[in-house]
Amino acid sequence: MAKLKETVLDPLSDNNPITVQVLGICSALAVTIKVETSFVMSLALTSVLICSNLIISLLRNVMPSKIRMIVEMTVIASLVILADNILKAYMYDVSRQLSVFVGLIITNCIVMGRAEAFALQNPPRLSLVDGFGNGLGYSAILIVVASLREVIGFGTWYNYQVLPLAYEGNGLVILAPGAFIIIGLIIWIQRSVIHKVEED
Amino acid sequence: MKIKEDLRTIRFAVIICVICSLLISTTVAVLKQRQDDNVELDRRINVLKAFGQPIVDAEGSPLSKEAVDLVFAAHIEEILIDKETGSLLEGLTSEDIPRNERNAKSSKDRTMLPLYRWTENGEIVQYSFPVSGLGLWSMIYGYLAVDSTLTEFSGITFYKHGETPGMGAEVEKAWFQDQFKGKVFFTAGDLQRFEVKREGADSDELHAVSGISAATMTGNGLTVFLNRDLALYERYFSKIRKTKGIGDG
Amino acid sequence: MELLNLAVKTIFIENIVLAYFLGMCSFLALSKKVETATGLGMAVIFVLGITCPLNWGINEYLLNDGALAWTGNEQLASLDLSFLNLILFIAIIASIVQFVELVLDKYFPPLYQALGIFLPLITVNCAILGGSLFMVERDYTLPQATVFGISAGMGFFLAIVGMAAIRKKIRYSNIPPGLKGLGMTFIITGLMSIGFLCFSGIKL
Numbered sequence: 001m002a003k004l005k006e007t008v009l010d011p012l013s014d015n016n017p018i019t020v021q022v023l024g025i026c027s028a029l030a031v032t033i034k035v036e037t038s039f040v041m042s043l044a045l046t047s048v049l050i051c052s053n054l055i056i057s058l059l060r061n062v063m064p065s066k067i068r069m070i071v072e073m074t075v076i077a078s079l080v081i082l083a084d085n086i087l088k089a090y091m092y093d094v095s096r097q098l099s100v101f102v103g104l105i106i107t108n109c110i111v112m113g114r115a116e117a118f119a120l121q122n123p124p125r126l127s128l129v130d131g132f133g134n135g136l137g138y139s140a141i142l143i144v145v146a147s148l149r150e151v152i153g154f155g156t157w158y159n160y161q162v163l164p165l166a167y168e169g170n171g172l173v174i175l176a177p178g179a180f181i182i183i184g185l186i187i188w189i190q191r192s193v194i195h196k197v198e199e200d
Numbered sequence: 201m202k203i204k205e206d207l208r209t210i211r212f213a214v215i216i217c218v219i220c221s222l223l224i225s226t227t228v229a230v231l232k233q234r235q236d237d238n239v240e241l242d243r244r245i246n247v248l249k250a251f252g253q254p255i256v257d258a259e260g261s262p263l264s265k266e267a268v269d270l271v272f273a274a275h276i277e278e279i280l281i282d283k284e285t286g287s288l289l290e291g292l293t294s295e296d297i298p299r300n301e302r303n304a305k306s307s308k309d310r311t312m313l314p315l316y317r318w319t320e321n322g323e324i325v326q327y328s329f330p331v332s333g334l335g336l337w338s339m340i341y342g343y344l345a346v347d348s349t350l351t352e353f354s355g356i357t358f359y360k361h362g363e364t365p366g367m368g369a370e371v372e373k374a375w376f377q378d379q380f381k382g383k384v385f386f387t388a389g390d391l392q393r394f395e396v397k398r399e400g401a402d403s404d405e406l407h408a409v410s411g412i413s414a415a416t417m418t419g420n421g422l423t424v425f426l427n428r429d430l431a432l433y434e435r436y437f438s439k440i441r442k443t444k445g446i447g448d449g
Numbered sequence: 450m451e452l453l454n455l456a457v458k459t460i461f462i463e464n465i466v467l468a469y470f471l472g473m474c475s476f477l478a479l480s481k482k483v484e485t486a487t488g489l490g491m492a493v494i495f496v497l498g499i500t501c502p503l504n505w506g507i508n509e510y511l512l513n514d515g516a517l518a519w520t521g522n523e524q525l526a527s528l529d530l531s532f533l534n535l536i537l538f539i540a541i542i543a544s545i546v547q548f549v550e551l552v553l554d555k556y557f558p559p560l561y562q563a564l565g566i567f568l569p570l571i572t573v574n575c576a577i578l579g580g581s582l583f584m585v586e587r588d589y590t591l592p593q594a595t596v597f598g599i600s601a602g603m604g605f606f607l608a609i610v611g612m613a614a615i616r617k618k619i620r621y622s623n624i625p626p627g628l629k630g631l632g633m634t635f636i637i638t639g640l641m642s643i644g645f646l647c648f649s650g651i652k653l
Contacts, residue, residue, distance in 0.1 A: 107575035184635030192627030
């Protein structure tokens, strides 16, 4: 039980996929302009991650090592296509805003990374929980970044006006540089709190 | 031993492939109808928007599919125009558009141009047609509506694009689209070049609207493809003007 | 001329790393040394330059709605397989990477030595898959797709080599402990990205 709890909580802060493991950065930056899109993206990624971890963990003993990578790729790609199609059918508006980035979950290193680093060595139940934990860790950062960018950039949060209408919006945080700098600062704060120092 | 190992690998690969492909094709097959419905509803709503019609009901929630279909049946006629000659393709409906043109990304890839007519009591009040082209870094898709005299814009809407939020993406905002209303594209017997200015066009300028600050490239893109698509439809419009005796043409 | 514009646009104005955030993982992980950055940059140019036109062909003649019309078979012609594009693109990329590795190893050993370990990493570099997806999204023609692929790679090269050079310079700077490494890299990337924003004023 303790192990389960640790597997969920660890990726939330001490071993966060984005700020500590440095995985899955691309999408974290690209979809965080609005909270709504980040939320859906987190949901899509977490589901794909849980399923892929589970499936790969189930297959881990029968999978021939020679074609390990390509099998993982196939499983992940199929799951992503599933997610993409479900989004298109049931959340059409959001899926349009996410455009190619749902597809890019395939090359999102979190999914591949967790499959390689965790699911291949651990039983299905634990892998599933690991997928969930990492998904949560990813979502947490995404939502924080998106909240900052949306509030500063547009004066809204989840499309609700939170700052006075007179607030003009800051263009820089909406553009690429803003995303980079915000993530940089979040990493700084988070690493200062957990006392992790990287030696260059 | 070696061969046995290889066989096992191949068998495994085949099984995975079959399972995955079955899974994907089933989902796609099951969800296809729903997705197509979404796309179609979205298209119809955007046509309505270009015509300046409300797209939310009295309570402010988006129109249902049935409501949209009802308005379409009552007021909107869909016709097709031959791109080369500009003549009306009698008796053809959107069902007759060749397969490879259904999802055409711009008028460049079409041989038949779709046109929507808004009728009130049998009178044509407005026309609307799809416009699309490259903005700064994505295709921008929209519908442009013109009035029955075929000289003024009566509305425009952009519904799909990948421009920078807060900058190029302002094309989807009301303040930008509202500027187009009443701008003139045809005077003195000629099609006029229409321009999205860099920034700050006077509101009384007849053939220009003010662009979005910090999104000059998006504006330039609009200028190019709006003029291109207008020129294509002009081949048909000039015929209508002649028969109706509108304008100097 | 139009192609040259596209190249300039893709390298500078819409830099694949600094404006689209693609290929960030390898950009961050492998920008510690200028030599490795150069190697990876070359490999990305190479692979993007091959996979973009190839995936263009796949999309145009196999996957798109009505793309199978060339077979002359009515039923095949009415197929729309575009939902398969993700899986096919990634498969193509993976096999091309493998193939390029084999060919280089056999015929151009020095180049293989130089690119060697970076090639396998490229399969999961989202810049490559992103390149193919953007190409489909923007409806490029074959020459455009080729130019786009190569110049997107050059954009990546430029960004990662620049980054590596900056990181080398700041190695002994006094940076707050929590900001060291990843945090600082992000902030520098942000500043580089601001720099590249200036290119968007260029009128093509």
